[in-house]
Amino acid sequence: AQSVTQLGSHVSVSEGALVLLRCNYSSSVPPYLFWYVQYPNQGLQLLLKYTSAATLVKGINGFEAEFKKSETSFHLTKPSAHMSDAAEYFCAVRDHQAQKLVFGQGTRLTINP
Amino acid sequence: GAGVSQSPSNKVTEKGKDVELRCDPISGHTALYWYRQSLGQGLEFLIYFQGNSAPDKSGLPSDRFSAERTGGSVSTLTIQRTQQEDSAVYLCASSLSGGLGELFFGEGSRLTVL
Numbered sequence: 001a002q003s004v005t006q007l008g009s010h011v012s013v014s015e016g017a018l019v020l021l022r023c024n025y026s027s028s029v030p031p032y033l034f035w036y037v038q039y040p041n042q043g044l045q046l047l048l049k050y051t052s053a054a055t056l057v058k059g060i061n062g063f064e065a066e067f068k069k070s071e072t073s074f075h076l077t078k079p080s081a082h083m084s085d086a087a088e089y090f091c092a093v094r095d096h097q098a099q100k101l102v103f104g105q106g107t108r109l110t111i112n113p
Numbered sequence: 114g115a116g117v118s119q120s121p122s123n124k125v126t127e128k129g130k131d132v133e134l135r136c137d138p139i140s141g142h143t144a145l146y147w148y149r150q151s152l153g154q155g156l157e158f159l160i161y162f163q164g165n166s167a168p169d170k171s172g173l174p175s176d177r178f179s180a181e182r183t184g185g186s187v188s189t190l191t192i193q194r195t196q197q198e199d200s201a202v203y204l205c206a207s208s209l210s211g212g213l214g215e216l217f218f219g220e221g222s223r224l225t226v227l
């Protein structure tokens with residue numbers, strides 16, 4: 001079964017610093033990969049998705065992620081953190097047959113002023 | 114409505130009672146998903162509907178859990194004889210057609226079983 005592992009349940013960075021949230025997937029075939037964000041007391045919102053086109057995917061709010069097959073990774077980055085980026089971030093995978101998304105455990109991002 | 118609507122937003126019940134959680138998806142979305150979000154557990158898939166049928170219900174944790182969808186629209190998740198371990202936020206999402214379509218999530222129903 002497809003799965004994703006998010007390294008670090010909590011990440012804390014200073015405002016203006018680089019944000020790096022890690023996600024590794026398990027699959028022998030490159031799957032479809034997603035990053036979702038959940039702000040407090042809200043539902044999840046799609047940040048970006050990889051569907052076997054360009055390996056560097058740009059999303060909303062200045063976030064981007066790079067698909068690296070050799071590392072089975074899909075890490076999320078943002079060059080300069082804003083206070084408004086504080087939220088929980090979920091990596092998710094869908095294989096080519098299934099209709100459901102399988103989510104990672106989530107990473108809570110805290111931004112320090 | 115413009116987004117996925119879930120009700121109730123909060124539900125407190127006593128152990129052993131039955132509860133129903135409702136999801137009203139975005140109009141025209143044929144795919145509907147239920148997930149459960151527990152503290153430190155991430156999102157756990159429960160069931161997927163395409164139209165009124167459920168081709169994947171593999172995530173339902175026990176026979177106390179059931180879900181239905183009528184008219185290709187509203188879905189109800191029913192938990193019978195609730196247990197304390199059922200306490201969680203139940204999230205509903207809809208998608209235009211499944212596949213690679215973006216999932217749009219509701220704000221969830223927070224269930225607390227005393």
